[in-house]
Amino acid sequence: MEQKIIEPRKKIKEGFIGQKRIVIPPNIRKKILNNKVAKTFYLTAIGHYPRATNHHIERKSGSRDYIFLYCTEGFGYINILGKKLLLSPNSYYIIPRNISHQYQSHESNPWSIFWAHFSGEIAENIFDRFADGNLTQVQEIPFVETRIKQFNLIYTLLERSVDDKDMEIINIKLLNFISSFIYYKDLDPDVYNIDSISKSIVYMKKNLRKKFSVEDLAHEQNLSASHYLRSFRQKTGSSPINYFNQLKIQESCQYLYFSDMNIKEICAELGFSDQYYFSRLFKQITGSSPSQYKKLHKR
DSSP: OOOOOOOOOOOBSSOOTTOEEEEOOHHHHHHHHTOTTGGGSEEEEEEEETTOTTBEEEETTOOSSEEEEEEEESBEEEEETTEEEEEOTTEEEEEOTTSOEEEEEOSSSBOEEEEEEEESTTHHHHHHHHHTTOTTOOEEOOOOHHHHHHHHHHHHHHHHOOSHHHHHHHHHHHHHHHHHHHTHHHHSHHHHOOSHHHHHHHHHHHTTTSOOOHHHHHHHTTOOHHHHHHHHHHHHSSOHHHHHHHHHHHHHHHHHHHOOOOHHHHHHHTTOSOHHHHHHHHHHHHSSOHHHHHHHHHO
């Protein structure tokens, strides 16, 4: 019986239809290291490989830079620290520097990836925020079109110029781009913080005109008052009512600064029935009376 010969999989580093790729040359990197703004966090290479069939990279000694990989479609694998990690659509990973690794696209459903190599004085700190103690954890992230626009803008700026000022702009935008992945929950907490206390704070902000007791707020989150109070203190370091009052005073500062509303009108807007109580609370939190605050900032 004739045996079927299976040819080994072809492996290529680059050369994909529609790919983008720019590597910062050594002379520009040297200039970056002498730039006080850019040297803190800077790009060394950037690219986009769409439907990267047979894509395969192996670095036995690792890379001197951190490597950011963001998958938007298809699948791929990253072999690092004895583990095989799956990179799927809307997930990303940052490969630490100086660690042996290998990554490749899926054979039948190859990935499309946006990638960037970066370094700099704060690069390790940024990586630590990503890893959070776990070096082999792929992170999933909701797809946001603006991230792709950010990437394309960085690439376009890099094609246009590599002078000192443009490299500062490019690297500031790169930090913003990478941060939009690592800090995405913190950048939009009202959307991504889904625990009961975070939802309760959002509820407070939407209802500053109302008066609440601890029982009211706990009931709104379907929690017992004792559990709600304990959880709120653990998360914020404050009681719910004190926190709610601080939100009200913060809002009153906006009225004092940006409007011609008097104290009585502000109290009515924020659910304070006693102007004297409001004034005492305002001074306790801000250090000045409402009238003093208004005079100071209006001037």
